[in-house]
Amino acid sequence: MTRALLSLGSNLGDRLAHLRTAMAVFGDDVLVASGVYETPPWGDTEQPAYLNAVLLVVDPAAAPEDWLARARTAEDAAGRVRDPRRRFGPRTLDVDVVAVWTDDDQPVLSDDPQLTLPHPRAHLRAFVLRPWIDIQPYARLPGHGWLTDLLTSGPAAAEVAELRARPDLALESTT
Ligand SMILES: Nc1ncnc2c1ncn2[C@@H]1O[C@H](COP(=O)(O)OP(=O)(O)OP(=O)(O)O)[C@@H](O)[C@H]1O
Numbered sequence: 001m002t003r004a005l006l007s008l009g010s011n012l013g014d015r016l017a018h019l020r021t022a023m024a025v026f027g028d029d030v031l032v033a034s035g036v037y038e039t040p041p042w043g044d045t046e047q048p049a050y051l052n053a054v055l056l057v058v059d060p061a062a063a064p065e066d067w068l069a070r071a072r073t074a075e076d077a078a079g080r081v082r083d084p085r086r087r088f089g090p091r092t093l094d095v096d097v098v099a100v101w102t103d104d105d106q107p108v109l110s111d112d113p114q115l116t117l118p119h120p121r122a123h124l125r126a127f128v129l130r131p132w133i134d135i136q137p138y139a140r141l142p143g144h145g146w147l148t149d150l151l152t153s154g155p156a157a158a159e160v161a162e163l164r165a166r167p168d169l170a171l172e173s174t175t
């Protein structure tokens, strides 16, 4: 199992620093990082705006559950506190495994509640699909088709216009 698309989100504290914490945890396995977008809160609207980005990561030795374990490591490193009473509530860092592909480019499918693949809400989220198409214009979200179609006529299409690119907030530090 080698490739994964990860979604990063932060809306508490130093949001960019938290996204960069995730970059650091995945280190050399980051093949491409998207640009950063400022996005209105989805699912639970009474919270601050998020910064969102995605990473395409590659590790020939990583099983799907390894990506999830490393996502949790990144969230913990950013000091995430879980509030079980608030499902889509604010957080320093959220790292979701959007999809995983095998060496021979087959999507990994799973209905395990601990690691559902692809992520069951990815197709509903402009904050995942919009940064993703920047780095993989011809990608498909397994089970949901082309990103181009999802962004133009899928359930998240109307939200795309609410996202704001933040080229001033690069994930990869140039200094
Ligand atoms: N593809 C996936 N990526 C990340 N977590 C997943 C995935 N599939 C299932 N999970 C499980 O979801 C549980 C809740 O994760 P988390 O607290 O990050 O959810 P959330 O961020 O509030 O909601 P969402 O997953 O919709 O962004 C975790 O215990 C994790 O094991």
Ligand SMILES: Nc1nc2c(c(=O)[nH]1)N=C(CO)CN2
Pocket: 008, 009, 010, 039, 040, 041, 042, 043, 044, 050, 052, 087, 088, 089, 094, 127
């Ligand atoms: N814009 C935006 N909204 C969210 C996000 C996120 O990353 N970005 N993450 C959530 C956690 O499930 C809930 N809502």
